[in-house]
Amino acid sequence: MNKDIKDQLDDIVIVIPSYNPDKKLLELIKNIRRIISLTIPIVIVNDGSESETEKYFVQLHAESNCTVLSHSENEGKGKALKTAFHYILNHHPTCNATVTVDGDGQHTPEDIKKCIKAYLYKKHTVILGSRNFNKETIPIRSRLGNIFTRKLISNMNNLQLTDTQTGLRVLPFSTLKYLIDIKGDRYEYEMNMLLFFKEQAIPIKEVPIETVYIENNDSSHFNPLLDSVKIYSxxxxxxxxxxxxxxxxxxxxxxxxxxxxxxxxxxxxxxxxxxxxxxxxxxxxxxxxxxxxxxxxxxxxxxxxxxxxxxxxxxxxxxxxxxxxxxxxxxxxxxxxxxxxxxxxxxxxxxxxxxxxxxxxxxxxxxxxx
Structure with a gap:
């Protein structure tokens, strides 16, 4: 990464919504510091996690350039993202963009860095880290869910995307004040976000990333029935x-x-x-x-x-x-x-x-x- 891009990293804020994390969250933060930047601001939202996981948030709160926001009860990924966006608008008003990252280890620091670089080379564009769901190693519920959603979104909304459910996204700062008003507090929020970008003619670019599923995706809090109903509401x-x-x-x-x-x-x-x-x-x-x-x-x-x-x-x-x-x-x-x-x-x-x-x-x- 050249010096000009390194200088711009402090203008990027990483957002990580987290619910009942384990040590993978700590490893992710450590590797982001090592591979991307020691000083890049990180905002973590504790979305009403259980008390036994509090130790991870306490440890992260003590780190420099790391902010931990908390919900008293679980309100959903969409609400956690909105909480982070509110904070960034008020405390990082001059930042360039926001990167949303899942805290369960599915997004590697190398891929996060790749998506940031893509944005810095093509600003004003939403960057999506897109996974390849054609591999047989992908858990069947994730593969079928993404294929179904992708086909539905493509046919009904004329939005051609490879991965509609990716949590790795680079969002221009100017979009945040509109994103906090989009409906949805759980996983449907991310789908509504994509539809907003389409309706407002905001350019979207997909960047291929590694497809990582740990323990057959058992750590995912996505409810196939409940959250699918909200996504396709x-x-x-x-x-x-x-x-x-x-x-x-x-x-x-x-x-x-x-x-x-x-x-x-x-x-x-x-x-x-x-x-x-x-x-x-x-x-x-x-x-x-x-x-x-x-x-x-x-x-x-x-x-x-x-x-x-x-x-x-x-x-x-x-x-x-x-x-x-x-x-x-x-x-x-x-x-x-x-x-x-x-x-x-x-x-x-x-x-x-x-x-x-x-x-x-x-x-x-x-x-x-x-």
Whole structure:
């Protein structure tokens, strides 16, 4: 590392959220001092750890350039990061960037140094230390969890990332005052952070790092069921809203088909589809607006929703009608379920990234303020 970069290290603050640590945390701090810098500021957040681990925080508190912040009870990784960001904004107002690091030994000092160097060479950019999940040595729950999350984020948010769950991140200082307002107190916070960067057009660069799992990742406090629900909460709420609207749509459609089939043999499917969609459309808009995407604007979102509504309705009606008319498949309601399922996923992408897309905030210009 050249002298110019060494001189900039004191303007970088390392943040380590910690819950029930062991001696690996002490080893990590020692190696950071040895490999990266003796004087780089480190902020550790004791997130309500049990009393028997207090000795590690006491030892770290005695070290120079090392600050220990504490929660009286466990509040989650996201809340711990926000606590650290608050502290840095108040006590390191001239720093250049913040590096978040996991304290369980999964991030090596060499990789932390690599990510810092990448940031110093390309400032105003978020740096992610990205692991390779294609190796067979990766614990199965970590491999499947990352692959599923990566595919979902890629398909639904157009955010192409190799590792969406990495805790090794270099964050420009100018982003911190916005990051403390992002929703989420546990692992979902890190996902929301990535979506914020995407929405605000903040550049992201991935840096390959070593994939380290100690004792098959048994030290991880990630709850696969609970934390996954929080990470995918928007999509889950969207699905719940859609199921209610879908049931109303199908029931109305089936009833109208039964009534109109003999009266309008050539157009009964189209008529039934239009009426069913109008019936469920208003409910779906209101639930998506207020409960799913929590959009506060009215005029622009309703115009876009109506446009998307008609596009989906016409697509559903014409495709189902064509299949029933020109093929041997004549079970209209079953075909409609299949077609509408495909339209459902396309609709989520369109609503999240177009209809209910959040309005631009002052954060959009944060890189210009550095």
């Amino acid at each position: 928007v999509f889950i709420r969207y699905c719940t809203s859609a199921v209610a609207s879908f049931l109303a749509d199908i029931l109305t459609f089936s009833l109208l088909v039964f009534i109109l089939e003999n009266h309008f043999p050539s157009y009964y499917i189209i008529i039934s589809t239009v009426i069913a969609r109008i019936t469920s459309g208003l409910f779906n808009y209101l639930s998506n607006k207020h409960l799913v995407f929590r959009e506060k604007r009215t005029s622009s979102s309703i115009h876009r929703y109506v446009m998307l509504f008609f596009i989906q309705m016409i697509a559903s009606a014409t495709i189902v009608q064509a299949i029933v008319t020109f093929t041997v498949y004549d079970t209209a309601w079953l075909i409609k379920i299949l077609i509408d399922t495909i339209i459902f996923f396309i609709g989520f992408y369109a609503q999240k990234n177009w209809v209910f897309k959040k309005a631009s905030s002052p954060a959009q210009n944060i890189t210009e303020k550095l």
